[in-house]
Amino acid sequence: MKNRKIGYNLVEVILALGVCAIGVVSIMALFPIGSAAARDASMETYSANVADEMLQFIKYRLHEVDPTHDMPTAQAKINARWTKIVGSDTSDISHYEGTALDNFLNTVTDPTKLDSTTEWRAPSETDGLFDGTFDTNESIFQLNSDKGIYQLIVHHNESGVKFGDVDDTDSTKDFAMNVDFRAIAYLWKEKIVIDQSSATLPLEVPYTTGARLVMRVTWPAELPLAARQRADYVLEVFKPIVH
Numbered sequence: 001m002k003n004r005k006i007g008y009n010l011v012e013v014i015l016a017l018g019v020c021a022i023g024v025v026s027i028m029a030l031f032p033i034g035s036a037a038a039r040d041a042s043m044e045t046y047s048a049n050v051a052d053e054m055l056q057f058i059k060y061r062l063h064e065v066d067p068t069h070d071m072p073t074a075q076a077k078i079n080a081r082w083t084k085i086v087g088s089d090t091s092d093i094s095h096y097e098g099t100a101l102d103n104f105l106n107t108v109t110d111p112t113k114l115d116s117t118t119e120w121r122a123p124s125e126t127d128g129l130f131d132g133t134f135d136t137n138e139s140i141f142q143l144n145s146d147k148g149i150y151q152l153i154v155h156h157n158e159s160g161v162k163f164g165d166v167d168d169t170d171s172t173k174d175f176a177m178n179v180d181f182r183a184i185a186y187l188w189k190e191k192i193v194i195d196q197s198s199a200t201l202p203l204e205v206p207y208t209t210g211a212r213l214v215m216r217v218t219w220p221a222e223l224p225l226a227a228r229q230r231a232d233y234v235l236e237v238f239k240p241i242v243h
Contacts, residue, residue, distance in 0.1 A: 043229065046181035047217045050152040051233035054140060054187075055213055058093075058129065062086065063240045075242045082239045085129055086189060086211045092129040093189045093213065094148060114221055115176050117164045119144060120151055136163040148188060151221060154181040183219035184228075190214060192236055210238040 062082055065074045085092050113119045120141040123130040129147075134140065137159055143149035153163075157178045167173035190212040195203035205211075213235045218228040 040229070043181060043219055044231070046154050047183060047219055047229075047231055048233070050139070050154065050181070050183065051185070051215045051217050051231075054150070054152065054185075055215060055233060055235040058085070058213065059235060059237050061130070062237055065240075065242060071242050078240055078242065083208075086213075086237065087208045087239065089207070091189075091207075092147065093187060093211075095189055114151065114182065115164045115166075120163070122163065137161060138163075148186055150185045150187065152181075152183045152185050152217065153179055155179045181219065182221040183217045184221045184225075185215055185217045187213065187215050205238075208239070210236065212236050 062078070062085060064081075066077065069077065083091065089095065117136070121144055122134040122136045122138055123140060123142055124134060130140075137157060139153045139155065141151040141153070141163065143151070155175070155178050157175055158172075161173050161175055161178070163175055165173055165175045171177050189207070191207065192205040192210050192212050193202050194205065215233045216230060217233065218225060218230040220228065
């Protein structure tokens with residue numbers, strides 16, 4: 001019996017390599033898509049977290065009661081704080097109307113201004129909205145020219161590294177080098193509508209009693225507004241009554 005030679009010729013090897021190459025290329029093409037999806041999901045999570053943190057902080061400020069005060073004094077403090085922050089047409093949180101919101105959010109388009117302390121400031125203890133001690137290594141900054149616009153930052157800078165810091169000799173002390181997420185947000189209020197069945201006379205809650213706080217977050221802040229993603233977050237708040 002004649003022995004058959006076992007092996008592969010060059011054509012078979014080339015065909016096999018071609019099939020493998022097609023499979024590998026197809027799999028590799030999925031990596032950028034998966035990476036982009038993971039990045040977008042991460043950014044959306046950051047956006048929701050910073051918006052919730054800020055809205056919940058405002059709610060906390062509106063409901064905060066000094067345990068050393070008696071009931072009349074505590075209620076008077078709450079009433080004054082509510083009026084200043086939310087409960088009037090001239091309060092710190094204003095009422096948004098019209099189509100000017102995008103113009104506000106597009107105010108800062110130059111990336112060099114994002115870390116500028118002349119453009120942004122840390123909310124101080126003199127602000128009715130925050131009324132607390134904020135340092136420049138925190139993550140919430142107000143636009144100097146408009147109190148309704150905020151820059152929200154998630155970063156992993158050390159406590160000694162301040163907003164706007166640039167160190168040419170040590171990049172780890174450059175604030176911007178350690179920013180994970182940066183967004184431009186606008187905060188406004190709307191009336192809570194209880195009944196919209198009547199187009200001529202909807203039943204609304206007055207600002208003296210409650211309000212619908214809306215925060216529009218747009219990210220990443222480094223891009224022009226038209227190229228950013230955006231999401232609106234809503235929290236309804238009511239003036240507390242001390243018991």
